[in-house]
Amino acid sequence: xxxxxIHLAVENLQQNIEFYSMMFGCQPxxxxxxxxxxxxxxxxxxxxxxxxxxxxxxxxxxxxxDNEAELQSIKKQLDATQAPIEAQEGVACCYARSDKYWxxxxxxxxxxxxxxxxxxxxxxxxxxxxxxxxxxxxxxAENKQSSCCG
Numbered sequence: 001x002x003x004x005x006i007h008l009a010v011e012n013l014q015q016n017i018e019f020y021s022m023m024f025g026c027q028p029x030x031x032x033x034x035x036x037x038x039x040x041x042x043x044x045x046x047x048x049x050x051x052x053x054x055x056x057x058x059x060x061x062x063x064x065x066d067n068e069a070e071l072q073s074i075k076k077q078l079d080a081t082q083a084p085i086e087a088q089e090g091v092a093c094c095y096a097r098s099d100k101y102w103x104x105x106x107x108x109x110x111x112x113x114x115x116x117x118x119x120x121x122x123x124x125x126x127x128x129x130x131x132x133x134x135x136x137x138x139x140x141a142e143n144k145q146s147s148c149c150g
Contacts, residue, residue: 003063010050013051035094048094095119095121099114
């Protein structure tokens with residue numbers, strides 16, 4: 001079953017962790033010095049915050065798939081929009097390695113469709129920028145200026 005994903009860029013991470021923990025009635029599922037995530041079941045949401053962006057507020061929205069087949073089903077729906085899609089395989093972002101498809105809606109909001117493969121100990125691959133890979137795996141390439149992986 002798919003899960004809605006919301007990622008906000010915040011200024012004071014600890015203050016926001018306290019706020020959202022009270023609002024959701026639970027502590028984050030994942031917490032690091034620069035990132036926190038709540039995997040809520042009611043409503044079914046992957047809600048994440050980080051303090052890695054220069055621009056505060058909505059960073060991106062998304063749909064998290066439980067498996068590869070579900071991700072490919074979402075990809076077919078994205079194809080139907082006829083908008084450009086950026087595919088990313090096995091990218092590291094937000095303490096996870098994932099397969100992703102990025103699309104930007106008519107308002108300019110980035111949407112991330114993804115299937116997480118496994119957890120990793122770092123926010124992203126620090127070596128990616130020097131290896132010529134996309135160091136902005138948390139955002140589509142055309143939106144790098146507000147990257148959560150800056």
